[in-house]
Amino acid sequence: MKNICFLEGDISRSGGTERVTSIIANELAKRKDEFNILILSICKRNDQLFFYLEPNIKITTVFAQPDYNGKKEFFKIVYKIRKFLKENSVDILIDVDTILDIYGIPATRFNKTKIVSWEHFNFYENLGVKLRDYGRKLAAKYSDVIVTLTKEDKNYFKQNLKIKHNIYTIYNPLILTKKNNDYDLNSKIILSAGRLTYQKGFDMLVEVAKEVLMHNDEWKWIILGEGEDRKKLETQIHKYGLDGKVILKGNVEDIDSFYDKASIFVLTSRFEGFGLVLTEAKTFKLPCISFKCKAGPNEIILNDVNGYLIESFDLNEMAEKIRYLINSELKRKQFSDNALNDTEKFQLDFIKKQWIDLLNNL
Incomplete structure (x- = not known):
């Protein structure tokens, strides 16, 4: 032993x-x-x-x-x-x-x-x-x-x-498995998760949300996680009139229920070691969008197959691709169907x- x-x-x-x-x-x-x-x-x-x-x-x-x-x-x-x-x-x-x-x-x-x-x-x-x-x-x-x-x-x-x-x-x-319903095409929730820190780029996320949600009133963007940037992010959310639209949920015990009810998963990190939340989102058949930051997303998302990889840190392209997915049920369904492609290695x-x-x- x-x-x-x-x-x-x-x-x-x-x-x-x-x-x-x-x-x-x-x-x-x-x-x-x-x-x-x-x-x-x-x-x-x-x-x-x-x-x-x-x-x-x-x-x-x-x-x-x-x-x-x-x-x-x-x-x-x-x-x-x-x-x-x-x-x-x-x-x-x-x-x-x-x-x-x-x-x-x-x-x-x-x-x-x-x-x-x-x-x-x-x-x-x-x-x-x-x-x-x-x-x-x-x-x-x-x-x-x-x-x-x-x-x-x-x-x-x-x-x-x-x-x-x-x-x-x-x-x-991969540590989560799909437990409940199939991918919900009717969901109008964008989901992100991670510590509220500079690394995770949630300040950039709010900038993107401002462009995405102003023309999509029925959609909400939920962020799971806690951290030292909460006050700063709350101020930024309020400044852009996104109260109730961009929601800081803090740490949650039932994270799988949030994945299960979401429509799109977005990662806005400045850098990663891996990007564990992306693999978790894929187990719930979620289309994923991420910056091509160092290091990880390139080995998790198949670009234009089960998600989008965005040049770091192009906020306009990020907003454009999210808006496209919001408006295209067909593309969301395609990405969802392909979500588990290339995941055997995880x-x-x-x-x-x-x-x-x-x-x-x-």
Whole structure:
């Protein structure tokens, strides 16, 4: 049996990183004869986990308190991780986000623990944290394996860094299945989802909504998710007279019911690591429209087959394509019928096998 540890920043959060970590960890934890799964979280700001974890997964935190200084307490963090790895005889440490390589790699130097660097954004985005760039350089030199979420991003790593060991692409898995009704051609709801942050481009979404909804009074645009840009977006929505038309729903537990009732799914991100919400929308047969941002949408949407890929960040083209879909039931039906084309590569069983093979071959 192999002891596998996921190193997380905060496993209690509601982000896509934590969601995918929980899925993969749970799938591995079900194979009790092969893997013992542990999660080491730098901190845990919420008492309750947002995503379910199998009861046989052991969760430990580096710091009991939620506030810590990652730079000032660098050596303390590395020491605690190293001690945890030794006490639990960890065979493989998976750093969830390459910024954690600044801790995980020193903690695994000169011991038996193998290290996997799991990129969750893309090579060209550091989210304003230069340490993330440094973590990627460490990963290229010292990690036993780097895992990217897209082939596009794998190429960015190979073009910019000399990778000493192996680099693989493992997509995020499809995790929702169509449960209720067939695609509703009569729906007049546009749906978007993600954290209300600069990355997700909801400020651009509101600009597009202003052009789309002014001539389509029966349509509404629902945004699922919460974040630091809420007040700014509320002000922008009110400024354009879109109150009640563009609706900020916040975090919801029944996200599948929103997918089920929607007509079109739109992604306006400035950048992605993958674009998990697009794959979720496709399982509900939704036509998808997205900017061709780095990295992910190009490998999820088949342009003019089950959605549209829009040049980043052409707001006029985005508005034009949404208006066209609104006015063409035939095109929406065509995209819906083709929604699951090219999705075999995202199926959970396939993704799970890739992870199992990777871990068993280390």
